[in-house]
Amino acid sequence: MSIVTSHLSISLDGYTAGPNQSLQNPLGEGGERLHEWAVKTASWRAMHGESGGEASPDSDVAAEVSSGVGAYIMGRGMFGNGARYPGGGEWDESWRGWWGEEPPYHAPVFVLTHHPRGPLTMQGGTTFNFVTDGIESALTQARAAANGQTILIAGGAATVNQYLAAGLIDDLWLHIAPITLGSGERLFGGADVRLEPVDCRQTDLVTHVRYRILK
């Protein structure tokens, strides 16, 4: 049986993106600072087809949260449709995600949307499948595709919040960045979630805490 995980970078004041997210600035103002720790790591760079970066405890965590993933689920905002069509328009079929022709997933990705679209097969093993009948259906499809491997709820926070509120996530890594953003997109969204910290690793850039979600 697959476990369902997620991991998010979050500011000390609880934001997973800064204010005023847009197509030009999908992480919002200041939001790129949440991910500074990741982009410096060798493992993140390798996943995104770049060389260099540091071998570090941060790199180990970046590798760990991405290993053994058999299927991904993401919101339409993360795929990019939310920023392109804030009102929620039909698909522009020329839009194939933010990641170029070889996205860093190498597995089936289930994109939550209200607008049907046929599967999009990319290079390197990534297929984007568009799911219009809700988060539980997406999870069922992801389970079938993952074949016992981990299912990762990739984001954004609104999608993670839906799965948390429904009690469908088993395991959550938070990468707590030592910054404040003041406003923006918030994790948890008011849901009453009880967790148990089970791992903690720290560098001078970020504190990684792994939580088991208590049901």
Add this chain to the structure above:
Amino acid sequence: MSIVTSHLSISLDGYTAGPNQSLQNPLGEGGERLHEWAVKTASWRAMHGESGGEASPDSDVAAEVSSGVGAYIMGRGMFGNGARYPGGGEWDESWRGWWGEEPPYHAPVFVLTHHPRGPLTMQGGTTFNFVTDGIESALTQARAAANGQTILIAGGAATVNQYLAAGLIDDLWLHIAPITLGSGERLFGGADVRLEPVDCRQTDLVTHVRYRILK
């Protein structure tokens, strides 16, 4: 030269107290869950004149954040006047704080207020001094009293936020409780604060992260 520190228990969604704080419920709804880790520890219980409790990494942290403190600063809300007189009334001289005749401070405490009141000498070495001319004056007075020992900004979050925004805190421990509160009193208050994590300790009840504040 004294270093200026603070430490606060905080929920994963960034709250240091729950909603609807009152005289009967100064921590707000659900806010007592932020402090569950502390009240189980031997060191916290000893500080509050109670026996028992567990010797644990949590107990070590509770002892560490309280050791070597030469003076405390707190807001009127933490002293209790805020809850008694939400509009900010004159002093009821019969009010001597929440802690009984022997408060757990054993050192000078500087209480920020708009209403003058003479010093209040309690048992066990605690004296409450009421400061009406602002946070910098309180810090100057605390420095003189601390004589090189640590100055602890005891709370609440509004007071810590004022000192953070003014760049007057050197060192901050956050005790990150694995719960969500949904609303309540927030740390940071929108201030742009840059920190560097320098220590991290975890049990199944809480994650303690120590930050150095970057100036």
